[in-house]
Amino acid sequence: MSELIQRINAARDYINSKALITPAIGIILGSGLGGLVADIDDRVEIPYADIPDFPVSTVEGHHGRLILGRMQGVPVVAMAGRFHYYEGFSMQRVTFPVRVMKALGIHTLLISNAAGGMNAAFKVGDLMIIRDHINLQPEHPLRGRNEDALGPRFPDMSEPYARTLIDTAKKIAADSNIPVHTGVYVGVQGPTFETRSEYKFMHIIGGDAVGMSTVPEVIVAAHAGLKVFAMSVITDIGIREEENVITHEEVLEAAAAAEPKLTRIFRELVKTISY
Structure with missing residues (x-):
């Protein structure tokens, strides 16, 4: 057994010792988007610092807790706070929680993030369902020797975001009168x-x-055979010519304002996923 798999199993075993639940869905919550955890019933909260080999987030708006419980009756595990390459973590460390959630039993991963808009049709506070991505990050989470027990050497990325979940989310948004973009x-x-x-x-x-x-987490989720749905809250519009100074505080504020719409879509989407 490799060192990576041993570390994954150690984190899984610790989490299982604290929460007697087998989650079907994993949720990763982005900057200022942690309010969804209020919809998790009978929840157990575990600080990241207590979980073997888990990184600890250093970014404002990321609370640093793993939460297990039930949402709409469905067993879930949620990350209130994620990790980023720019914090100094390796890509393997950034994506380690995805490996652990897979080991806990999830088959589907839902992801949210705050993002800057580049489409002229977008405005601050809009929601964008991610239909595909472009990876411009300087390191790849699958670089190095492949762990065959975790996934294939060359995982397919032709559909990293599940079309069925995208279609369902769009219907939920339409039924709830919530405008959404895809992009x-x-x-x-x-x-x-x-x-x-x-x-x-x-x-x-x-x-x-x-x-x-998001991109590193989605790559590892694809490697692990997980279905993925991801949504961005547009917190600034960077393509405008006029002065547009962006601060993290403004990003958090815009995310918080849009959070109820995102939370509703995620909550209703969870109800449609069998486990």
């Missing part, structure tokens, strides 16, 4: 926000929104 997410390293020229470049190559997370 392509560009993953970058950070932690700087993008220059105007970088925004334009990424829009030219096919991007609709840009952020500093």
Whole structure:
């Protein structure tokens, strides 16, 4: 048994010792989007610092707790706070929690993030369902010797975001009178926000929104055979020519304002997923 699998199993066993539940769905909550945990019933909260080999988030708006319980009657495990490459973690460390959630039993992963908009049709506070991504991050989470027990050497990325979940989420949004876009997410390293020229470049190559997370987690989820749904809250519009100074505080504020809409879609989506 490899060292990585031993570490995954140690984290899994510790979590199982604290919460007697086998989650079917994993949820990763982005900057300022942790309010969904209030919808988790009978929840057990485990600080990341207590879980063997788990990183500890250093970013404001990421609370640093793993939460297990039931949402709409479905057993779930949620990360209130995620990890980023720019914090100094390796990509293997950034994506370690996805491996652990898979070991806990999940078959589906739902992801949220805050992102900058590059599509002229977007405005601050809009929601974008991610239909595909472009990876511009400088490191790859699958670099190195492949662990065959975790997934194939060359995983297919033709449909990293499940079309069935996208279609269901769009119907939920329409039934709830919540406008949503679909688009392509560009993953970058950070932690700087993008220059105007970088925004334009990424829009030219096919991007609709840009952020500093999500892509590594989705790659590892695909490697592990998980179905994925992801949604961005557009917290700033970087493609405008006029002055557009972006701060993390403004990102958190915009995310918090849009959170009830995202939470409703996630909550209703969970109800449709069998376990």
